[in-house]
Amino acid sequence: MSEPQNPSSEQDPTAEENATAEQNEHSTERRHPALIATAVALPVALVIGVIVAAAIANRTPVQQPVGLGPVEAPAAESSECTTLMADLPEKLGDFTRAELRDPAPVAAAAWQQTEGEPIVMRCGLPRPPEFNEASPLSIVDGVQWFEISGAAQGMDASTWYAVDRGVYIALTAPGGSGPTPLQDASAAVAKALPAQPPDPAPIPFP
Incomplete structure:
Protein backbone atom coordinates (compact mmCIF):
# COMPACT_ATOMS: atom_id res chain seq x y z
CA MET A 1 0.00 0.00 0.00
CA ARG A 59 23.28 85.51 -34.51
CA THR A 60 25.89 85.02 -37.25
CA PRO A 61 24.63 86.58 -40.47
CA VAL A 62 26.29 85.44 -43.66
CA GLN A 63 28.64 88.15 -44.93
CA GLN A 64 28.36 89.09 -48.56
CA PRO A 65 31.46 89.39 -50.79
CA VAL A 66 32.88 92.90 -51.05
CA GLY A 67 32.93 94.45 -54.50
CA LEU A 68 35.97 96.60 -55.38
CA GLY A 69 36.38 98.67 -58.51
CA PRO A 70 39.62 98.80 -60.49
CA VAL A 71 42.22 101.45 -59.62
CA GLU A 72 45.63 102.30 -61.03
CA ALA A 73 48.12 99.95 -59.41
CA PRO A 74 51.22 99.56 -61.60
CA ALA A 75 53.07 97.44 -59.00
CA ALA A 76 50.14 95.24 -57.96
CA GLU A 77 51.82 92.12 -59.37
CA SER A 78 55.20 92.88 -57.80
CA SER A 79 56.91 90.43 -55.46
CA GLU A 80 56.38 92.86 -52.57
CA CYS A 81 52.61 92.88 -53.03
CA THR A 82 52.51 89.12 -53.51
CA THR A 83 54.41 88.65 -50.25
CA LEU A 84 52.19 91.06 -48.35
CA MET A 85 48.90 89.64 -49.65
CA ALA A 86 49.95 86.10 -48.73
CA ASP A 87 50.49 87.01 -45.07
CA LEU A 88 47.62 89.33 -44.19
CA PRO A 89 45.83 88.79 -40.86
CA GLU A 90 42.34 87.37 -40.59
CA LYS A 91 41.21 90.32 -38.50
CA LEU A 92 41.94 94.05 -38.38
CA GLY A 93 40.53 95.13 -35.03
CA ASP A 94 36.85 94.13 -35.03
CA PHE A 95 36.83 93.68 -38.83
CA THR A 96 37.06 90.16 -40.30
CA ARG A 97 38.69 89.22 -43.61
CA ALA A 98 36.09 89.23 -46.36
CA GLU A 99 35.77 87.51 -49.71
CA LEU A 100 36.07 89.76 -52.76
CA ARG A 101 33.47 89.72 -55.48
CA ASP A 102 34.65 88.68 -58.95
CA PRO A 103 36.35 90.14 -60.84
CA ALA A 104 38.58 90.93 -57.85
CA PRO A 105 41.44 93.41 -58.35
CA VAL A 106 44.98 92.12 -58.01
CA ALA A 107 46.71 92.81 -54.67
CA ALA A 108 43.57 93.94 -52.87
CA ALA A 109 41.92 92.76 -49.66
CA ALA A 110 38.96 93.75 -47.52
CA TRP A 111 37.75 93.26 -43.96
CA GLN A 112 34.19 93.87 -42.81
CA GLN A 113 31.82 93.77 -39.88
CA THR A 114 28.23 92.50 -39.97
CA GLU A 115 27.14 95.95 -41.16
CA GLY A 116 28.73 99.19 -42.31
CA GLU A 117 31.52 99.96 -44.74
CA PRO A 118 34.53 97.63 -45.05
CA ILE A 119 38.22 98.32 -44.58
CA VAL A 120 40.07 97.98 -47.88
CA MET A 121 43.78 97.48 -48.53
CA ARG A 122 45.40 97.89 -51.93
CA CYS A 123 49.03 97.30 -52.77
CA GLY A 124 51.18 98.58 -55.65
CA LEU A 125 49.56 102.00 -56.07
CA PRO A 126 51.43 105.00 -57.50
CA ARG A 127 52.73 107.65 -55.14
CA PRO A 128 49.77 109.79 -54.04
CA PRO A 129 49.98 113.25 -55.66
CA GLU A 130 49.37 114.92 -52.27
CA PHE A 131 52.48 113.31 -50.74
CA ASN A 132 55.37 115.76 -50.76
CA GLU A 133 58.30 116.79 -48.59
CA ALA A 134 56.06 118.90 -46.37
CA SER A 135 53.49 116.18 -45.73
CA PRO A 136 53.04 115.16 -42.09
CA LEU A 137 53.55 111.47 -41.39
CA SER A 138 52.28 109.18 -38.64
CA ILE A 139 54.49 106.34 -37.46
CA VAL A 140 52.56 103.26 -36.33
CA ASP A 141 54.54 100.19 -35.26
CA GLY A 142 57.52 101.32 -37.29
CA VAL A 143 55.55 102.03 -40.49
CA GLN A 144 55.26 105.59 -41.80
CA TRP A 145 51.76 106.48 -42.97
CA PHE A 146 50.47 109.50 -44.87
CA GLU A 147 46.77 110.20 -44.29
CA ILE A 148 44.34 111.59 -46.82
CA SER A 149 40.94 112.42 -45.35
CA GLY A 150 37.80 111.84 -47.39
CA ALA A 151 36.00 114.76 -45.75
CA ALA A 152 36.61 117.02 -48.75
CA GLN A 153 34.72 114.52 -50.90
CA GLY A 154 31.96 114.15 -48.31
CA MET A 155 33.20 110.70 -47.23
CA ASP A 156 33.36 109.56 -43.62
CA ALA A 157 36.60 107.67 -44.21
CA SER A 158 40.34 108.14 -44.44
CA THR A 159 42.96 106.53 -46.64
CA TRP A 160 46.34 105.85 -45.11
CA TYR A 161 49.35 105.33 -47.41
CA ALA A 162 52.39 103.39 -46.23
CA VAL A 163 55.19 105.44 -47.80
CA ASP A 164 58.35 103.76 -46.49
CA ARG A 165 58.21 100.34 -48.22
CA GLY A 166 59.25 99.21 -51.69
CA VAL A 167 55.66 99.76 -52.90
CA TYR A 168 52.87 102.09 -51.86
CA ILE A 169 50.14 100.48 -49.81
CA ALA A 170 46.79 102.14 -49.16
CA LEU A 171 44.43 101.31 -46.30
CA THR A 172 40.99 102.92 -46.44
CA ALA A 173 39.05 102.75 -43.17
CA PRO A 174 35.57 104.10 -42.37
CA GLY A 175 35.17 106.71 -39.67
CA GLY A 176 34.76 105.32 -36.19
CA SER A 177 36.78 102.15 -36.85
CA GLY A 178 39.33 103.18 -34.23
CA PRO A 179 43.13 102.89 -34.21
CA THR A 180 43.39 99.09 -33.93
CA PRO A 181 42.88 98.27 -37.64
CA LEU A 182 45.76 100.57 -38.60
CA GLN A 183 47.92 99.03 -35.88
CA ASP A 184 47.17 95.50 -37.09
CA ALA A 185 47.81 96.51 -40.71
CA SER A 186 51.10 98.13 -39.67
CA ALA A 187 52.22 94.92 -38.00
CA ALA A 188 51.46 92.96 -41.18
CA VAL A 189 53.27 95.46 -43.42
CA ALA A 190 56.31 95.62 -41.13
CA LYS A 191 56.52 91.82 -41.02
CA ALA A 192 56.20 91.32 -44.78
CA LEU A 193 58.22 94.19 -46.22
CA PRO A 194 61.49 95.86 -45.16
CA ALA A 195 61.52 99.59 -44.53
CA GLN A 196 62.96 102.01 -47.09
CA PRO A 197 63.44 105.78 -46.99
CA PRO A 198 60.30 107.62 -48.14
CA ASP A 199 60.43 109.28 -51.56
CA PRO A 200 58.07 112.27 -51.40
CA ALA A 201 57.57 114.72 -54.24
CA PRO A 202 59.14 118.15 -54.00
CA ILE A 203 57.14 120.86 -52.29
CA PRO A 204 55.05 122.52 -54.98
CA PHE A 205 55.65 126.21 -55.50
CA PRO A 206 52.69 128.60 -55.69
Whole structure:
Protein backbone atom coordinates (compact mmCIF):
# COMPACT_ATOMS: atom_id res chain seq x y z
CA MET A 1 0.00 0.00 0.00
CA SER A 2 1.52 3.31 -1.06
CA GLU A 3 1.96 6.13 1.32
CA PRO A 4 -0.09 9.24 0.71
CA GLN A 5 1.92 12.08 -0.83
CA ASN A 6 2.34 15.35 1.01
CA PRO A 7 0.89 18.06 -1.17
CA SER A 8 3.42 20.53 0.18
CA SER A 9 6.43 18.40 -0.82
CA GLU A 10 5.82 18.97 -4.56
CA GLN A 11 5.51 22.36 -6.26
CA ASP A 12 2.59 23.15 -8.41
CA PRO A 13 3.92 23.93 -11.92
CA THR A 14 1.23 26.55 -12.38
CA ALA A 15 2.16 28.24 -9.10
CA GLU A 16 5.85 28.22 -10.08
CA GLU A 17 5.11 29.80 -13.44
CA ASN A 18 2.95 32.44 -11.79
CA ALA A 19 5.71 33.24 -9.30
CA THR A 20 8.28 33.58 -12.06
CA ALA A 21 5.98 35.80 -14.07
CA GLU A 22 5.35 37.94 -11.02
CA GLN A 23 9.08 38.35 -10.40
CA ASN A 24 9.66 39.28 -14.03
CA GLU A 25 6.81 41.75 -13.86
CA HIS A 26 8.27 43.36 -10.75
CA SER A 27 11.73 43.47 -12.36
CA THR A 28 10.26 45.03 -15.50
CA GLU A 29 8.40 47.59 -13.42
CA ARG A 30 11.63 48.51 -11.67
CA ARG A 31 13.39 49.03 -15.02
CA HIS A 32 10.66 51.10 -16.58
CA PRO A 33 11.57 54.48 -15.02
CA ALA A 34 15.21 54.29 -16.19
CA LEU A 35 14.22 53.17 -19.67
CA ILE A 36 11.65 55.92 -19.99
CA ALA A 37 14.11 58.55 -18.76
CA THR A 38 16.69 57.45 -21.33
CA ALA A 39 14.16 57.30 -24.14
CA VAL A 40 12.94 60.80 -23.34
CA ALA A 41 16.37 62.31 -22.73
CA LEU A 42 17.74 61.40 -26.14
CA PRO A 43 15.17 63.21 -28.30
CA VAL A 44 15.02 66.17 -25.88
CA ALA A 45 18.80 66.58 -26.05
CA LEU A 46 18.61 66.39 -29.82
CA VAL A 47 15.89 69.03 -29.98
CA ILE A 48 17.81 71.33 -27.61
CA GLY A 49 20.93 70.93 -29.75
CA VAL A 50 19.02 71.89 -32.90
CA ILE A 51 17.52 74.94 -31.18
CA VAL A 52 20.91 76.10 -29.90
CA ALA A 53 22.50 75.63 -33.32
CA ALA A 54 19.69 77.62 -34.95
CA ALA A 55 20.07 80.40 -32.41
CA ILE A 56 23.81 80.61 -33.07
CA ALA A 57 23.20 80.66 -36.82
CA ASN A 58 20.70 83.49 -36.43
CA ARG A 59 23.28 85.51 -34.51
CA THR A 60 25.89 85.02 -37.25
CA PRO A 61 24.63 86.58 -40.47
CA VAL A 62 26.29 85.44 -43.66
CA GLN A 63 28.64 88.15 -44.93
CA GLN A 64 28.36 89.09 -48.56
CA PRO A 65 31.46 89.39 -50.79
CA VAL A 66 32.88 92.90 -51.05
CA GLY A 67 32.93 94.45 -54.50
CA LEU A 68 35.97 96.60 -55.38
CA GLY A 69 36.38 98.67 -58.51
CA PRO A 70 39.62 98.80 -60.49
CA VAL A 71 42.22 101.45 -59.62
CA GLU A 72 45.63 102.30 -61.03
CA ALA A 73 48.12 99.95 -59.41
CA PRO A 74 51.22 99.56 -61.60
CA ALA A 75 53.07 97.44 -59.00
CA ALA A 76 50.14 95.24 -57.96
CA GLU A 77 51.82 92.12 -59.37
CA SER A 78 55.20 92.88 -57.80
CA SER A 79 56.91 90.43 -55.46
CA GLU A 80 56.38 92.86 -52.57
CA CYS A 81 52.61 92.88 -53.03
CA THR A 82 52.51 89.12 -53.51
CA THR A 83 54.41 88.65 -50.25
CA LEU A 84 52.19 91.06 -48.35
CA MET A 85 48.90 89.64 -49.65
CA ALA A 86 49.95 86.10 -48.73
CA ASP A 87 50.49 87.01 -45.07
CA LEU A 88 47.62 89.33 -44.19
CA PRO A 89 45.83 88.79 -40.86
CA GLU A 90 42.34 87.37 -40.59
CA LYS A 91 41.21 90.32 -38.50
CA LEU A 92 41.94 94.05 -38.38
CA GLY A 93 40.53 95.13 -35.03
CA ASP A 94 36.85 94.13 -35.03
CA PHE A 95 36.83 93.68 -38.83
CA THR A 96 37.06 90.16 -40.30
CA ARG A 97 38.69 89.22 -43.61
CA ALA A 98 36.09 89.23 -46.36
CA GLU A 99 35.77 87.51 -49.71
CA LEU A 100 36.07 89.76 -52.76
CA ARG A 101 33.47 89.72 -55.48
CA ASP A 102 34.65 88.68 -58.95
CA PRO A 103 36.35 90.14 -60.84
CA ALA A 104 38.58 90.93 -57.85
CA PRO A 105 41.44 93.41 -58.35
CA VAL A 106 44.98 92.12 -58.01
CA ALA A 107 46.71 92.81 -54.67
CA ALA A 108 43.57 93.94 -52.87
CA ALA A 109 41.92 92.76 -49.66
CA ALA A 110 38.96 93.75 -47.52
CA TRP A 111 37.75 93.26 -43.96
CA GLN A 112 34.19 93.87 -42.81
CA GLN A 113 31.82 93.77 -39.88
CA THR A 114 28.23 92.50 -39.97
CA GLU A 115 27.14 95.95 -41.16
CA GLY A 116 28.73 99.19 -42.31
CA GLU A 117 31.52 99.96 -44.74
CA PRO A 118 34.53 97.63 -45.05
CA ILE A 119 38.22 98.32 -44.58
CA VAL A 120 40.07 97.98 -47.88
CA MET A 121 43.78 97.48 -48.53
CA ARG A 122 45.40 97.89 -51.93
CA CYS A 123 49.03 97.30 -52.77
CA GLY A 124 51.18 98.58 -55.65
CA LEU A 125 49.56 102.00 -56.07
CA PRO A 126 51.43 105.00 -57.50
CA ARG A 127 52.73 107.65 -55.14
CA PRO A 128 49.77 109.79 -54.04
CA PRO A 129 49.98 113.25 -55.66
CA GLU A 130 49.37 114.92 -52.27
CA PHE A 131 52.48 113.31 -50.74
CA ASN A 132 55.37 115.76 -50.76
CA GLU A 133 58.30 116.79 -48.59
CA ALA A 134 56.06 118.90 -46.37
CA SER A 135 53.49 116.18 -45.73
CA PRO A 136 53.04 115.16 -42.09
CA LEU A 137 53.55 111.47 -41.39
CA SER A 138 52.28 109.18 -38.64
CA ILE A 139 54.49 106.34 -37.46
CA VAL A 140 52.56 103.26 -36.33
CA ASP A 141 54.54 100.19 -35.26
CA GLY A 142 57.52 101.32 -37.29
CA VAL A 143 55.55 102.03 -40.49
CA GLN A 144 55.26 105.59 -41.80
CA TRP A 145 51.76 106.48 -42.97
CA PHE A 146 50.47 109.50 -44.87
CA GLU A 147 46.77 110.20 -44.29
CA ILE A 148 44.34 111.59 -46.82
CA SER A 149 40.94 112.42 -45.35
CA GLY A 150 37.80 111.84 -47.39
CA ALA A 151 36.00 114.76 -45.75
CA ALA A 152 36.61 117.02 -48.75
CA GLN A 153 34.72 114.52 -50.90
CA GLY A 154 31.96 114.15 -48.31
CA MET A 155 33.20 110.70 -47.23
CA ASP A 156 33.36 109.56 -43.62
CA ALA A 157 36.60 107.67 -44.21
CA SER A 158 40.34 108.14 -44.44
CA THR A 159 42.96 106.53 -46.64
CA TRP A 160 46.34 105.85 -45.11
CA TYR A 161 49.35 105.33 -47.41
CA ALA A 162 52.39 103.39 -46.23
CA VAL A 163 55.19 105.44 -47.80
CA ASP A 164 58.35 103.76 -46.49
CA ARG A 165 58.21 100.34 -48.22
CA GLY A 166 59.25 99.21 -51.69
CA VAL A 167 55.66 99.76 -52.90
CA TYR A 168 52.87 102.09 -51.86
CA ILE A 169 50.14 100.48 -49.81
CA ALA A 170 46.79 102.14 -49.16
CA LEU A 171 44.43 101.31 -46.30
CA THR A 172 40.99 102.92 -46.44
CA ALA A 173 39.05 102.75 -43.17
CA PRO A 174 35.57 104.10 -42.37
CA GLY A 175 35.17 106.71 -39.67
CA GLY A 176 34.76 105.32 -36.19
CA SER A 177 36.78 102.15 -36.85
CA GLY A 178 39.33 103.18 -34.23
CA PRO A 179 43.13 102.89 -34.21
CA THR A 180 43.39 99.09 -33.93
CA PRO A 181 42.88 98.27 -37.64
CA LEU A 182 45.76 100.57 -38.60
CA GLN A 183 47.92 99.03 -35.88
CA ASP A 184 47.17 95.50 -37.09
CA ALA A 185 47.81 96.51 -40.71
CA SER A 186 51.10 98.13 -39.67
CA ALA A 187 52.22 94.92 -38.00
CA ALA A 188 51.46 92.96 -41.18
CA VAL A 189 53.27 95.46 -43.42
CA ALA A 190 56.31 95.62 -41.13
CA LYS A 191 56.52 91.82 -41.02
CA ALA A 192 56.20 91.32 -44.78
CA LEU A 193 58.22 94.19 -46.22
CA PRO A 194 61.49 95.86 -45.16
CA ALA A 195 61.52 99.59 -44.53
CA GLN A 196 62.96 102.01 -47.09
CA PRO A 197 63.44 105.78 -46.99
CA PRO A 198 60.30 107.62 -48.14
CA ASP A 199 60.43 109.28 -51.56
CA PRO A 200 58.07 112.27 -51.40
CA ALA A 201 57.57 114.72 -54.24
CA PRO A 202 59.14 118.15 -54.00
CA ILE A 203 57.14 120.86 -52.29
CA PRO A 204 55.05 122.52 -54.98
CA PHE A 205 55.65 126.21 -55.50
CA PRO A 206 52.69 128.60 -55.69
